[in-house]
Amino acid sequence: MKNSLLSIFVVFCTLFIFQACSTPSNKKQANMTKKEKLSLSEKEWMEKLTGEQYRVLRLKATEQAFSGMYYQLNEKGIYCCAGCGNELFSSETKFDAGCGWPSFYDAIDEGKIETLPDTSFHMVRTEIVCARCGGHLGHLFDDGPHPTGKRYCVNSVSLEFKKK
Numbered sequence: 001m002k003n004s005l006l007s008i009f010v011v012f013c014t015l016f017i018f019q020a021c022s023t024p025s026n027k028k029q030a031n032m033t034k035k036e037k038l039s040l041s042e043k044e045w046m047e048k049l050t051g052e053q054y055r056v057l058r059l060k061a062t063e064q065a066f067s068g069m070y071y072q073l074n075e076k077g078i079y080c081c082a083g084c085g086n087e088l089f090s091s092e093t094k095f096d097a098g099c100g101w102p103s104f105y106d107a108i109d110e111g112k113i114e115t116l117p118d119t120s121f122h123m124v125r126t127e128i129v130c131a132r133c134g135g136h137l138g139h140l141f142d143d144g145p146h147p148t149g150k151r152y153c154v155n156s157v158s159l160e161f162k163k164k
Contacts, residue, residue, distance in 0.1 A: 038084045038133040049083065056155045057083045057135035060120075060127070065100025068156025072096075077163040078108070084133035085160070088112050089152065097144070097151055102159065104152040105144040113152070115140055128152060 040048065045058050055061040070079065079089040079102070089104040097103035107113045111131060118127035118139065126140040137158045144151035 036132055040133075045083070050157075052157050053082050056157050057081075057133075057137075060136040062138075063101075063155045063157050068101060070102045070156040070159055070161060071100065073102070073161065075161070075163055077161055079104075079154075079159045079161055081130040081133060081135055081137070082158050082160045083130060083135035086112055086130050086132040087162075088130065088137070088159070089154070091164075095145055097153065099151075099153055101138060102154050102156055103144070104154065105146075105148045105150055107152065113137070128154070130158075 042058070046054055049057060052063070056063060074091075074094075076091050078087050079091070079094075080087050087108050089102075089106075090108055093104045093106040095103055095105060114129050114131045114134075116127045116129060118125045128137045128140050129135060130137060135158060136155075138152065138154040141151040141153060142149055
């Protein structure tokens with residue numbers, strides 16, 4: 001009897017731990033299902049994207065400051081990922097940070113963007129990528145305006161604009 005109760009307890013604990021570990025721990029993961037993820041081969045990405053888009057979105061390059069088509073765009077609309085169309089930023093949160101790239105103080109939804117540590121070029125930064133396709137968008141800094149204090153510094157070439 002003791003052995004069967006112990007076995008039931010062990011199974012229950014194992015299931016509880018498995019459930020706790022597989023449950024999304026934050027909104028980013030909870031809002032993104034595997035069905036929504038887009039995964040293409042490098043060859044497919046090369047065929048889908050322009051050379052500059054591929055260089056930035058897939059190889060994590062950065063476009064030259066003050067050169068992007070959306071840096072000074074002031075129209076109302078939505079900025080989407082150029083790789084997969086995921087809606088990322090609203091023009092309502094766009095601001096001129098003077099840095100040379102489109103800047104936003106908030107994403108449309110936390111689940112649309114993922115953050116990763118970036119220690120390239122002997123710097124410590126926070127990289128932002130599209131949660132749907134993993135495309136490199138730019139970096140996140142803590143020097144933005146209120147209400148978030150954040151600055152999503154984004155490469156224009158990684159975006160497509162949908163006018164409202």
